Amino acid sequence: MSFPVWQVSPALNGSVLIGVVAVFHVFIALLAVGAGIFLPVTEYIARKQGRQDLLEFLRYHTRFFVVLTSVFGAVSGIGIWFTISLVHPAATTALIHKFVFAWGMEYAIFLVEITSLIFYYYGWEKMDASVHQKIGWIYAGSAFGSLFFINGILTYMLTPGQAAMTTVTDASFFQSFFNPGYGPSLIMRLLVALSLAGLFALFVAAKLPHESDLRTWLLRYSAQWLLPSYVLLGIGGLWYLWTVPQESLQALTSGIASAGVGNLSVMTRVVMLVGLFTVSISLMVFFGPYLNPTEFSRWKAGGLLLSALFVTGAGEWAREMLRKPYVIRDFMYVNGVLAATEKGFGPALEDASAYRQSFLSGGGWDAGQDAGAAMFKNQCLACHTLTSYRSLREYLAGRDEAAIHSFLQMLQMGKENPYRRIMPPLIGTPEEVKALAHFLSEQVHPQAAAATAGDPSPGPRTAAR
Amino acid sequence: MNENPKPGPTPASPRRGFIQWLLGGLTALYAGCFAYPMIRFLRSGGAEEGGEKVTQITFGEGMKLKPGEFRMFKFGSKPGILIRHSEAEFSAFYASCTHLGCTVSYSHPDRLITCACHGGRYDPVSGKNVAGPPPKPLTPLKVEIATETLMIKV
């Protein structure tokens, strides 16, 4: 209630929006990190072997990354800030308090990255070879540096370890930054970045004329950029899973026996796909550009890149899902309820009354609005949409108002609540919960609601009763 | 038509051995991606399957219940639950929770049918879902008391 909640449309909530922006941004950012290493390393090889054609190719290749990093990378990065501050201002505030130094450093390093990249691109012909190479190394270092800093913040949200936050203004830094998930995550992201750089170089090199030696050389060379992933990605993945909290891992296996809704089975399915795609991309690179460069085409490179885009997006999505029901693990739930507040009610977890404090009485943004609508906006919308992604209309179909009400009451049962690993607790007085049940019932069964009310226009009603 | 170079690394280079080894490993991993679900699939057993559809059973045990007690029974291949509320009042349901199909139980002190899996609660007389995730009431069965015995029907 301290902040306004932004409901984009019945079919689109903040988490869908941020998902789209984030997947786009992560793909670009990792590609940029990988390219930041790929370009100077390849330049070094080209200069050592005295290959003019390869240097020419690299110059052409650089131009794309100037556009990618400075335009799409920067814009989507700002886009993330814009979206998270609108979608989850409470979590954003808490994270800024803790990580303002890391974010400041990330900005500074990004500035170095962009600057060195621009010098690197425009200096291909004008600069002395050794200076150009040095600028290339600076570019590589700063590209890795931005990953180094953002990785601490991202992993903290899932694996805070001993450094879980207790207050919104908790500012302890180093233990939080180097949290248990930091190491494996950094390795995995770096490997993915190198693989993406290789895949993208494959895509560009596939267009070179078939007769040229450079094409064959580049295809087989770029394919080898996936080699570190072949060897280390599995180990990194296991290490990563080892640091993930036990409850989250249990949720991971919930989809083996059934694919139904009402549990996190979809996460099992997505993680399976991530594993399968990782291996199949490796094999495709093997049988495609590495063993058979002549028959490799841009079209096939596109298929590879598409698979890589999918696996990156799916991996990020699974990571976000693993964190549920928290937005910042052990501190803040996705609906903005603080875990500390919850614990503050004494032996509260067994005592259901802890959840029955008033949610709306604090005033703030949604004061004076229909209680049900306000509850919905503040406590459901962070994860659910009405009609599309995690659609409440689908999940609650077949339940009348009484059934919805009893479901909501269950979310207030503390340890008895079977959904406590998936959904955050519901805070609200019995009246507030009843109002939410009524509101949801109206939204889920618009025709029925309209018929009983004699109102021909089914739609959200926000007037206070 | 032009000649094509034979793809693949030049023979006998040390890298070739490594690459071959990697290729073997990757192929094994990919095969593992198939084998794991297949083995789990085949290992899943099920003793609960039965053939014929049952529409009526005789359940003499039911008469021995004291008021407030319940007894589980097999209705064909499916589990059922019989609850005696008073001398003359019985109710029976298919005992599969309507949420994800776990078998429910009866808790006399609370006067509720409960599901241990995800905390579903049902009214023991009507079978109506009163709390928890179940989307629908339990499917009821008819109870008929004959002399000395008890019949349960669809």
Add this chain to the structure above:
Amino acid sequence: MMPLNLLKRYFSPRALEHELEERVPVGPVMEVASHKTVPIHRHSYWYYMGGISLFLFVVQLVSGILLLFHYQPGAESSHASVLRIMTKVDFGWLIRSIHSWGANLMVFFVFVHMFSAFLMKAYQKPRELTWWTGIVLLLLTITFGFTGYLLPWDEVSYFATKIGMDTPVNVAKEAGEMVEKLIPVAGKPLSEAMLWGAKQGPFLLKGGEEITGLTIQRFFTLHVVILPWVFIGVLTVHLILVQIHGNRVPKAIEESKAYRRVPFFPNFFYADLFMWLLTFNLLSTLAALSPWPLGPEADPIAAAPAGIHPEWYFMAQFQILKMLPELVAIGLFTAGFMLWALVPIWDPATTTGRRAKIATYAGILAVAGLILFTLWGYAGLHA
């Protein structure tokens, strides 16, 4: 040392290979295979479609055999066992979804393969038999789909089968009425004979007048025993013919010499592997993100659910059937399909003549028509 030497002598890989070669001489086959080449040009992508269809058939075979370990055919058990596969068996939902999605993808790629072969004129002499075995494989694929559809015994599968089984009877009835009008005396017995004849096929398949547990049993037998063996037999002939004749290079490309040949093994084989991996990525994504649904158990007395419609590959026919009298529509399908299947006879030449042009236009028209009527059919559902 003696036993070790003996072991080495008789069981070294090389010795074993030699022993095996003496008994199963694969050498000559490998020799032929090593000379096989594939033409590479700007339409070469279509050559992958047959390989992808073959790969999907293997996927169907493996996933189908796995399902057999848990599926129990029968009026009482079909739906229950599929429900169990979907909710209780570890990865049961995955295997079934792979099988269902794989079936759809296979139908799709078989169609793409057929249209590309048609437009490349891969049916012309000497490839007529390849074309005809291909047509048989297409019909078998669709029959696989139709028989498999009933097996879960849910609402839609019951009605889809009912509609399919009633169609020949309805057509015979309409045809009978016409015959009675046109022929004064002999018309009545003739129409009765036609109706009787049309009922025999469905009667045999259903095991009676109605769709019952026996129908499941018969469709099951077709789906898992008869069709697979027939399919494998025809497929073998089809593949041998493809090996004999090689890939057809489109005329224009042949003349302009804008192509090169690469060895099938390893170049094109690796390329095929690449495409199969990509196809399996697609298939597993569909299966995992959109597991195949299972409706409520079939209930012969219940009314058909609103908006019931066939799978996408019957949608065009469904739409045409809605627009035309059944007799006319079925007559059109039969005539069109016969013309299509017999194209090697009416367009046998290798020169670019009038007939070759007609065939090309017919191919484009068929693709466009199928897409148009399919979309039209889906648009009609929501109207």
